[in-house]
Amino acid sequence: MTDQEFTPSSGLSYQMTRRRLLGTLGISTALGxxxxxxxxxxxxxxxxDKRLVVIILRGGMDGLxxxxxxxxxxxxxxxxxxxxxxxxxxKIDPFFGLHPSLSPLASLYQKGEMIALPASATPxxxxxxxxxxxxxxxxxxxxxxxxSGWLNRLVGAINVLEGNAREGNTRSKNKTxxxxxxxxxxxxxxxxxxxxxxxxxxxxxAWSPSAMPDTSDDYMSMVQRIYGNDPLLSQNLNxxxxxxxxxxxxxxxxxxxxxxxxxNKSFLNLxxxxxxxxxxxxxxRIATLExxxxxxxARQGTEGGRLANNLDILARGIASIKQEMIxxxxxxxxxxxxxKTVIVALTEFGRTAHPNGNLGTDHGTAATAFLFGGALKSDxxxxxxxxxxxxxAKAQLYENRDLNPTTDLRAIMLGLLSDHYGLSQxxxxxxIYPGSQGLRPFMGLV
Amino acid sequence: xSLSSAKETDAFVAAxxxxxxxxxxxxxxxxxxxxxxxxxxxxxxxxxxPPVFTSGLTSGLANQAQLESSTSxxxxxxxxxxxxxxxxxxxxxxxxxxxxxxxxxxxxxxVISEQPFFERLVLFWSNHFTxxxxxxxxxxxxxxxxxxxxxxxxxxxxxxxxxxxxxxxPAMLLYLDNASxxxxxxxxxxxxxxxxxxxxxxxxxxxxxxxxxxxYTQDDVxxxxxxxxxxxxxxPRQGGGGYRFIxxxxxxxxxxLLGKTYGQRGEAQGLAALNDLALHPSTAKFIATKLARHxxxxxxxxxxxxxxxxxxxxxxxxxxxxxxxxxxxxxxxxPPLSKxxxxxxxxxxxxxxxxxxxxxxxxxKFPFDDRAYRRLIKTLATFExxxxxxxxxAGWSDRAADWISPKATLNxxxxxxxxxxxxxxxxxxxxxxxxxxxxxxxxETLLWIERAPSPVEGLALLLASPEWQRR
Numbered sequence: 001m002t003d004q005e006f007t008p009s010s011g012l013s014y015q016m017t018r019r020r021l022l023g024t025l026g027i028s029t030a031l032g033x034x035x036x037x038x039x040x041x042x043x044x045x046x047x048x049d050k051r052l053v054v055i056i057l058r059g060g061m062d063g064l065x066x067x068x069x070x071x072x073x074x075x076x077x078x079x080x081x082x083x084x085x086x087x088x089x090x091k092i093d094p095f096f097g098l099h100p101s102l103s104p105l106a107s108l109y110q111k112g113e114m115i116a117l118p119a120s121a122t123p124x125x126x127x128x129x130x131x132x133x134x135x136x137x138x139x140x141x142x143x144x145x146x147x148s149g150w151l152n153r154l155v156g157a158i159n160v161l162e163g164n165a166r167e168g169n170t171r172s173k174n175k176t177x178x179x180x181x182x183x184x185x186x187x188x189x190x191x192x193x194x195x196x197x198x199x200x201x202x203x204x205x206a207w208s209p210s211a212m213p214d215t216s217d218d219y220m221s222m223v224q225r226i227y228g229n230d231p232l233l234s235q236n237l238n239x240x241x242x243x244x245x246x247x248x249x250x251x252x253x254x255x256x257x258x259x260x261x262x263x264n265k266s267f268l269n270l271x272x273x274x275x276x277x278x279x280x281x282x283x284x285r286i287a288t289l290e291x292x293x294x295x296x297x298a299r300q301g302t303e304g305g306r307l308a309n310n311l312d313i314l315a316r317g318i319a320s321i322k323q324e325m326i327x328x329x330x331x332x333x334x335x336x337x338x339x340k341t342v343i344v345a346l347t348e349f350g351r352t353a354h355p356n357g358n359l360g361t362d363h364g365t366a367a368t369a370f371l372f373g374g375a376l377k378s379d380x381x382x383x384x385x386x387x388x389x390x391x392x393a394k395a396q397l398y399e400n401r402d403l404n405p406t407t408d409l410r411a412i413m414l415g416l417l418s419d420h421y422g423l424s425q426x427x428x429x430x431x432i433y434p435g436s437q438g439l440r441p442f443m444g445l446v
Numbered sequence: 447x448s449l450s451s452a453k454e455t456d457a458f459v460a461a462x463x464x465x466x467x468x469x470x471x472x473x474x475x476x477x478x479x480x481x482x483x484x485x486x487x488x489x490x491x492x493x494x495x496p497p498v499f500t501s502g503l504t505s506g507l508a509n510q511a512q513l514e515s516s517t518s519x520x521x522x523x524x525x526x527x528x529x530x531x532x533x534x535x536x537x538x539x540x541x542x543x544x545x546x547x548x549x550x551x552x553x554x555x556x557v558i559s560e561q562p563f564f565e566r567l568v569l570f571w572s573n574h575f576t577x578x579x580x581x582x583x584x585x586x587x588x589x590x591x592x593x594x595x596x597x598x599x600x601x602x603x604x605x606x607x608x609x610x611x612x613x614x615x616p617a618m619l620l621y622l623d624n625a626s627x628x629x630x631x632x633x634x635x636x637x638x639x640x641x642x643x644x645x646x647x648x649x650x651x652x653x654x655x656x657x658x659x660x661x662y663t664q665d666d667v668x669x670x671x672x673x674x675x676x677x678x679x680x681x682p683r684q685g686g687g688g689y690r691f692i693x694x695x696x697x698x699x700x701x702x703l704l705g706k707t708y709g710q711r712g713e714a715q716g717l718a719a720l721n722d723l724a725l726h727p728s729t730a731k732f733i734a735t736k737l738a739r740h741x742x743x744x745x746x747x748x749x750x751x752x753x754x755x756x757x758x759x760x761x762x763x764x765x766x767x768x769x770x771x772x773x774x775x776x777x778x779x780x781p782p783l784s785k786x787x788x789x790x791x792x793x794x795x796x797x798x799x800x801x802x803x804x805x806x807x808x809x810x811k812f813p814f815d816d817r818a819y820r821r822l823i824k825t826l827a828t829f830e831x832x833x834x835x836x837x838x839x840a841g842w843s844d845r846a847a848d849w850i851s852p853k854a855t856l857n858x859x860x861x862x863x864x865x866x867x868x869x870x871x872x873x874x875x876x877x878x879x880x881x882x883x884x885x886x887x888x889x890e891t892l893l894w895i896e897r898a899p900s901p902v903e904g905l906a907l908l909l910a911s912p913e914w915q916r917r
Contacts, residue, residue, distance in 0.1 A: 059838075127648065127667075128658050130840050143658070193830070193851045206851040215863040219903055223859050223910050226891045230912040232786070232846070233855060240852030292837065297623045297645045357641035358626045363648070399664065 047186065048158060050340050050375070050420050051278050053287045053321065054151060056195060057314070057347035058133060059295035062361055063368030064353060064392075064403060065307055066102065067116050067385075071095035074392040081302075082355045088303045093385050100303050101311040104319035105372070112378025113322075115371040115445060117412055118387045121349060121405035123435075127363035129295070132348035137197035139410070141435040148200025150413075150432050151286055155187045156202040157423055157431050158285070188277065188284035190270045195288055204286075205243050208270060267291045271317035275324025279337050289317070294347060298358035318343060318372055339374035342420060342446060346409065352401050353392055364402035366390075369409055375420065375446045386442070408439055415442035453482055454885035459779050460485035461882075462917040463741060465562035467795025468882055476560055476798075478881050486773055492561040493769050496602055499594060500555055513551055516591035516616055517687040519544055523587060524682035541586040545579060548590020549833040550819040557797045557814060564601060567769070569790070570740055572597045572834075573841035575612035575654060577621045579834045585621050589834035592617035605733060605763030606724035609654060613646070613720060614689045616679050622646035622839060629675035629697025642697075647671035649839045651723065657735075660728030666704055672697040673708060674716040730758040736844070737768060742777045743784040744845040750777045782886045783916040786846040789829035791917070792858060793822055796909050799882065800869055821868075825861060829854070862909035866902050875904030883913035 068084045069075055071094055076083045089097030090106040096118065098106050108114040124135040124143065131143035139150025187204030189195055194206045220241065227234035270289055277283040293310045300307040322338055329336035350367030378384070390396050390404035398404040410433045417423050417432065418441060429437045460481050461468045469476040481488045519540075526536045556565045572593045579586040596615040600608035612618055619625040627643035628635045635641060647670035651662045676696030680686025691713035700709035706722065708715050723729060734754035738746035754771055761767040772778055787795065797814060826832050836842050843849060876896045879887070891911045898904035908914055 127664065128652050129838065130652075131658050189851075193849050193854055196848075199847070206853050208853060215860050215906075216903075218899065219863055219906060220859070222894050222898065222903070222907055226894050226907065226911050228890060229888060232850065233912055233915060236850060236852045236855035237859065238852075240856035243852060244856065295838075297643060298626060356643050357628050357630075357635075358623060358643050360623070360643070362644050 047162065048285055048421060049281075049337065051285055051287070051337055051342070051373075052154075052417075052420065053274065053278065053289065053341065053343040053373075054197065055289045055291060055314070055318075055343065055345040056133075056136070056197065057294050057345060058129075058290060058292040059347075060129065060132070060349045060351055060363055061294040061347040061367055062296060062300065062307060062351040063118060063347075063366065064350070065300070065302075066099050066311060066370075067118055067368045068097050068099065069095060069118065069389065069392065070097050072389070072392045074394075074396075078353050078392040078394075078397075080355050081359055082300065082361070084302055092383070095389075096385050099308065099311050101308045102315045104315040105370075108318070108322070108372055109383035112381050112383055113372055113374060113376055114383035115376055116383070116385045116387075117369040117371070117407055117442075118385065119366045119390050119403055119405060120369045120407035120409050120412065121366040122409050124349070125365065127349065127365075129348060129363070134196065136346060136348045136409070137195065139413075139433045146434070149195070149197035151187060151197045151288065152200030152202050152204060153431050154417065154421075155204055155286060156200075157427055158186065158421060159202065161421065161423065186284060187286040189288045190274045190277075191288075191290055195290055198288055203239075205239055207243055209273065267313055267317050268320060272320040272324050275321035276328060278321070278341065279325035279328030281337075283337075291317070296351070296360050297356065297362060298360040300360045314345070318345070322372075322374075336374065341373040342375050342416065343372040344413075344416070345370040345372070350403055353397055353403055354401065365398045366403040366405035366407075369407075369412060371412075371416070371445060377444055377446055408436075410436045411439040412442050412445070414439060416445050419443060419446045451885065453485070455782055456485040456779060457482040458883070458885045459782050460489055461562075462795065463778065463782070463785065464489050464566065464773075466556055466559070466566055466791065467562070467798045469558070469560075469562070469798035469801045476562065489563050489773050490770070492563040493567075493602055493766055496598065497559060497561045497564055499551075499598065500558070513547060513590065513594070514544070516588040516595060519587045519591060520584075520616060520679070520682050520687035521685075523584060524687070537583055541583050544587035544590065545834070546820065546823070548593075549823050550816060552590060552593070552833055553794070553797075553819050553822060554814070556794045557801070562798070563769075567601045568593065568598055570737075571601060571608065573836065573844075574736065575608070575618070576836045576839050576841040577615075577617045577834070578836045578839070579832070580837065581621055585617060588617045593834070600765075602766055605729075605758070605765060606721050608765070609650075609724045610717065610720055612654070613650060613674075614677060616687070616689055618646070619678060619689070622649055624674060625678045627671060627675050627678075628695045629672055631698055632675060632696050633694045635695070635697070642668070642671045642675065644668060644671040647674060650720075653840055655723040655732065656726055656728040657732035660726070660732060662704060665702075669701045669703045670719060673701050673703065673719050676713070677716060724763055725759075727755075727759065730755045730763075733763075733768075734758055737772065738777075739844045740785075741772055744847065747777065750775065783913065785917050786850060787915060787917050788842065788849075789826060789831045789854075789858065790833075792915065793826065795914075795917075796862070796865060797822070799878075799909075828857060829861075858915065859910045863903075863906040866906035866909060869905075875901055875908055878905070879908045879911075883908070883911065887911065887913045 064079065065082065065084070068089055070084070070086060070089055084097070084099065088100045090100060090103060091097045092106055092109045096116070098109070105114055122132065122135045123141045124132050134143045135141070137149050138146045139153070140146045187198055187202070189198045189204065189206040191206060191208055194204065198204050224234065224237060227237055267289065274287055274289060278287060291310070291314055296307050299305065302308070321343065325338040325341065326336055329338070346369055347367050349363060349365055351361035351364040353364070356362050388406040390406045392403070394400060396404060414425065414428050414433060414436060417428055418425060425441060457478055461478060468478045468481070523537055523540060526533055526540065556562070559565045575597065577585060577589055577592050579589045592615050596611040596618070597608065600611055616625070622645045623643040624646035627646070628638070628640045630641045644667050648667045650670065651660065651666065652658045656662055676692050676694070678690060678692055678695060680688050680690035693712055696712060700707050701715070703719050708719055710718055731751065734751045735746065737754055738750050742750055753775060754768060757767050757771040823833065831842065875898065876892065879892055879895045883891070891913055895904050895907050898907055
């Protein structure tokens, strides 16, 4: 067996090292997972070791509060009562300052593990949450234009890139064809349901610790029998049982403890669980987390208050992903997967630049996109803020009210996915972001 | 399919898809045997008059508190307002008390109801006009009262009336921030320099009436926001707490909405605009689509939507006419099992089934008490379907693909086992299965229920079966 066999025919840069191969074999044998991971082949091509975590911030995060452009001459006047106190801001840059609740993120910035992209937006220009989230998650240029989420299609593209090695992970459009196939672990949503961004033809999964009491194996196998003629239910059940078995291998007692503490609603809990799974050599490569509570129409607060609390949860969640990934690296010979990780935090739209009548903000247009992770390229050891700043003066605003979108989120992702996974622009603009051909990808983020 | 088995399939559809599952002891109202003689008539009879909301008082449910009006609850909450920790704690506990009482009363109402079709419609409209306890401490104690005051009285009325009741209810005005929206050129706006909040105006058009592609623009959103400025609460500290139009907050002048000029003064301007929105063809299509999605299939046919939409426009949004059309259409009756029950529906129907298995009627001994309902509420939290707590103003999705997942499926199956175990069935599970799902079940399901090692496992299998998980 030579390296040649692991190199995809498309000539992309994926290489399998001997050390990685041995590592994979050792660990999957120890967990008894070989058969599940690579059905039908003794050694299939190894999976990519690059991690991508997408955190969806539902409700429209106020980007001007998360990363305040305090150097903009119109900042104080436009933001009015919502302008943040200069002294409280974390001034990571002469023009932009992080919200004081985001100090864990400022630490990442200082280590070169954060890139912010202010004034970015999807191509959607109306202000419905539901349509905006639809566009963000489908990767389309208008709502309801595609029938699968772009992360799901990314799973498919990576499968193809790796030579269709794991046949269990790709499936024809007819979902009833193989309802009992083992679950894919390339994509995993942390939470009890699958967000739209992950839905589609390619096998992915959702997981959160359960608060339900255990049942007998007999009962489960009888249920499997009576689900034989119901593809939707049987497929979901089989995936869940498969993942549950592996989750017990991986987290053991902690999973049981989690059951007793009813942790399912907590983003922080799910974030640290995600960190632990992502840090494992056999863990998922693509993951999602969701955090709501950003729709701050009234009294959103400034240095403290409702928005500040949510930013704090977000920042601590991201910090705990890193912490857990590094902890798992310490316990294995695999090395830190943090250095191969990019976390992307995206929201469906920003909010109005001015406060509304209730010290809140209404639905707007451009927000700020954030990238985190050890895989990011730093600027002399520091993080980066990449922007084409549109300005906050009245005449510079979009429709006289919102921050003008000068960066297309798809351009960021086109560059990132191309550098991170070695996917070609041809594949990306065809399969992941159809309709994005005219955009100039942001290369060199990782 | 023989004539009798077609009748039995209709009875299953009437009980499960239109109703909330069979209930009551055998032969009584709501059991399969009573429905099978005339499934269509059984449904028609339920939409003649609204049922009494029992609030648990007449039902043998112990310790059920008297439910209070939203005005009275708002006054109580505002009387406790203050910055101290103690004041905040008092408000939290008040909110919790009312929320739990309302949730228990609502679950109980659906479990014992002899008009389960009506109760399903309450859930449908409450979800359409979502006010969520998730948002604020001030919403939590009044969400139940909102449903009783703004939704239930209009379920058998007209859509324009329900729209007005929902939009003008204090819970909605607080939830979508209109209570504090002020016309920039109103007396108060000029003096205080405060302004519009467009949240409610946008959601009225996007989620309550026209639908997102219903043909409105950002300018329309701003116009409607101006039109409904002044729609707020009578200040609770001055003995208020209910809805009131306050002219001092209202943006003066006439406003353009969807190309039409509204020159009325005061509240009349908003009422005229709401009425036009309610009777707009886009609204007819939007409401028809949602009803078809709920009662036919997740992705309903255009033809079926058109049928419902026609009834809507011809009757000016008369809801009884809509339901009658649904009952007489063919599509909702075939094929059975096209919809997956939501977690809430699964729990209500399973609890109703327990009134069958215990052989008791609703008004006598009943296996559910407050504690049992509170356990159900806890379980609903696990399923992310706590009563009155939809994640956004759009409500919970009515498409299975939007919420079903491996984890959710496993949770449901595990819950069925726990529920069967807690209730220890007294009937033979196979006999019960033949009665309640026999018309639609394949041999495999009945075979495994028969083979189950114990009555508990047999009942759990019945609950977990595709025939019970779907409707």
